Amino acid sequence: MIKYSVVIVDDHTLLSQAIAAMVNTFEKFKVLYTCKNGQELVDKFSSSAKFIPDVVLMDINMPIMNGIETTQWISEHHEGVNVMALSVEDEDTTILKMLKVGAIGYLLKDTEKAVLERALTEIVENGFYHTKNVTNLLMKSLSGHEPEEIKLKEREITFMRYACSELTYKEVADRMCLSPKTIDGYRDVLFTKLNVKNRVGLVMYAIKNKIYTP
Amino acid sequence: MIKYSVVIVDDHTLLSQAIAAMVNTFEKFKVLYTCKNGQELVDKFSSSAKFIPDVVLMDINMPIMNGIETTQWISEHHEGVNVMALSVEDEDTTILKMLKVGAIGYLLKDTEKAVLERALTEIVENGFYHTKNVTNLLMKSLSGHEPEEIKLKEREITFMRYACSELTYKEVADRMCLSPKTIDGYRDVLFTKLNVKNRVGLVMYAIKNKIYTP
DNA sequence: AAATAAAAGGGTGTTTTTCCTTGCTCAAAA
């Protein structure tokens, strides 16, 4: 019997090896190899055609080259490879981003073994797999207005990181070599852009969007 | 050959099942069952003696009953059971807390399969396993001053969570049905207790110590 | 019963933040 080949990409070695062990118990699948990050995968893919699998199980949060960038790359260079996202977070925007760059499935890490097997099977046989959650999400995003990507400038991001400290705005102005009143300006712009009311809102936005990591 | 029994506790089902699959490939070990959180484990342990394993692989961040609480409980009620912590985070204080409540090993989730097998073997044969990191950490904590646990009251924690929102202190006072002046008091006390200068400092402390999750 | 600690609240004054408006410069678009 011909087994479908699977590659697992996750920075947590134990997790990827454990999932590998699990996938190897599935009748129709076998693991080709595992990677610690997107860069490793790109290197493998580029080195030889025999390293190109049927399915990639892709974690989203990784150092060096994250799941979204990597999936994008796969979509552009190896259209035939099916990417299934595998993540702990079920934040709407993240899932949508993965689907947008070409992932054809999305699984949370707290699903059952049987669900993973079914998902893999459906992917290679039908070409897609989505949990109900994801389906609902897609419906919403189709009907609803796109959240219109907020674009931040380099300086605004620098300022935001300072805003996440205990410095007063005057001290931030010193650090950035600008007048306090200019800093006032950045703040005001960001308040309206990000739709927040005060500095705490700014801090929360920065953290949620990984502009600042506590 | 007699196999040692292992129980895995992790809220991410896929991860725990995958690790289970891996552990089952080890010659000397077999998985008895897996749990989604500490409460489930306590229930199992309490229901019958045949559910008490040789080793518990314990995740730290879980809903309902986290790894530290659960390990504490095991230490108190089932001294013979070896608990090995298994976590993504390698923050010093967390590791120390786990060891303090009785864990006899600590593994990061990005270790190799072979390392896990060796760790399990050493635990059942020698009674302990620590990576070099953990050993170094222990040395440090023995020589150095204990960071003197900061004790927060229920009310202060409630207040802190509100402080992590965009509400003004006056609005927080309303929500907590207290005078704004009382809220002022909480803030002042916390500023000195936690050694921070302003509300942003408070927010950061709350996030770092998981009092508030963004 | 006295001492102590915690919880709630009050007064006053300073500093910081927030909001709104105005003006300048430079560069790209019409």
Add this chain to the structure above:
DNA sequence: TTTTGAGCAAGGAAAAACACCCTTTTATTT
């Protein structure tokens, strides 16, 4: 060339946050 707009700077006023002083009441300890 004029217009438009982004980026930078700044003033003034009001609101919020912060600091430090305090009293009263209610539990808890001794």
